[in-house]
Amino acid sequence: MKTQQKISLFQFILLISGIQLSMVPIPKQLTVSAGTDGWISLIIGYFIAIITGLCAVQIYMKNPTYTLYDFFINYFGKWLGKTGVILWTMYFLYAVILFLFNALFITHIWILPNMSAFWIMILFLIPTYMVVKSGVQVIGQYAVVVLPLGIISLILLAIPLKNGELIYMLPVLKDGWLPIINSIKIAIKAFIGIEITLILLPFLDVKQSAKKGIIIANTFTLIVYIYLFVACSVYFSPDEITKFLWPVLMLVKPIHFVFLERFEIIYLALFFMSYQMTIFMYCFAFKLNISQLFQKKSWMLPLNVLFIFLIVSSIIFVPSSEQIKEMWEIFFRTGYIAVYAFPILFLIYVSVFTFLKRRERL
Structure with missing residues (x-):
């Protein structure tokens, strides 16, 4: 696919990392599973995500202009290929629904x-x-604009830490390696979002920089998640942190300014400006896949139907906290396959397919 819309390496990094940092349940789940040693599981998960991301890049290096749709059709044939595209479209669709209803729930409860x-x-x-209709280039520009706001929101989380207790983090490996190893499956959830590489790579202006972008994006995500995990572990006791659905958001509660009441509302506004980038990106991925599936260029009808469905659904259904948790778990379980298994298995398949095709020509 040839496209006039391009994104820079910097935008590529921000879009991947922005999605990864929207996985809000991660700090609590890691604490429940690994205690205060969860940061070690994050480091191990980081290396797994790097390997997966580099596999996705390696696939595209064989055909740099292909989209996900092109790969499926050319390597699996018309009908099997379209089935694969439909499954990916359903994954992106579910992600849109999840992140929108999660945002709806937080806004309705907190703001x-x-x-x-x-x-x-x-x-x-x-x-x-408005943003998705304008294309991936505008989404990339949006990511650059909200970056300073995201950095400010992270810095503000350091304010309550003056009342924290570093002793909560000690001793390291208090329960041995087994909880840490068992928590790797939770830690890799933090790097879900790397699959959007499969959508972004055809739009990257300098494709030779893709591997560097994958490493930088995942490294930034790792640093932020370790910061958030340590901040929550230091401020809340190991028992207290498990009582909150989103301990990172609860960390904002103690922040007070003389001239401002309910600072958490301002903070959540900053958070949602970054969070909405994830919604933009998954919406774009859904729109791109379904447009190519029906051979329609920039087809907005499916997105219009989806948005009408979401508006009507919000009238008759507002998910509870338990339902939101269940929706997240479904997304994470699907992510194990889509994010981690698929790129590795598909790279093996493409490599074997290419090798056999070359042998036939000889």
Whole structure:
């Protein structure tokens, strides 16, 4: 696929890392599983994510202009290939629904408890429609704009740490290596988002820099998650942190300014500006796949239908905290296959396929 829309390496890094940093349940899940040694599991998960990302890049190096649709059709044939594209489209669709309803739940509980879920959903969908319609280049530019806001929000989380207790982090390996190894399956959830590489690579202006971009994006994600994990572990006791659904957001509660009440509302506004980039990217991936599936260029009809469905759904259904947790678990279980198994297995398949084709020509 030839495209006039291009993204820079910097935008490529921010888009991947931005999605990865939207996995809000991770700090609590790691603490429950590995205690205060969860940061070690994150480091191991980081290396697994790097390997997976480099496999995805290696696939594209064989055909740099191919999209995910092109790969499936050329390597699996028309019908099997389209089946694979449909499965990926469903994955992106579910991600859109999950992240929007998660945002709706947080906004309804924390910021606008008296506002109808219908209007909150519309507030999220209007900018999403405008940005996604403009294409991946605008999403990349948006990522650059919100980067300073994301950095500010991370710095602000350091304020409550003056009352933290570093002793909570000690001793290291207090329960041995077994909990850490068992927690790797949770740690790799933090790097879900690397699969968006399969969508972004055809748009990257300098494709030779893709491997460097994968390493930088995952490294930045690792640093931020370790920072958040340590911040929560130091401020909350090991028992207390497990009582919160999103301990990172609870970390904002103690921040107070004389001239400002309920600072957490301002913080969540900053958070959602970064978080919405994930919604933009998954919406774009859904739109791109389904447009190519039906051979329609920049087809907005499926996105229009999806948004109408979401608006109507918000009238009759607002998920509870338990339902949100279940939705996240479904997403993570699917992510193990889509994010980690698929790139490695597909690279092996493409390599064997290419080798056999070359032998036939000889």
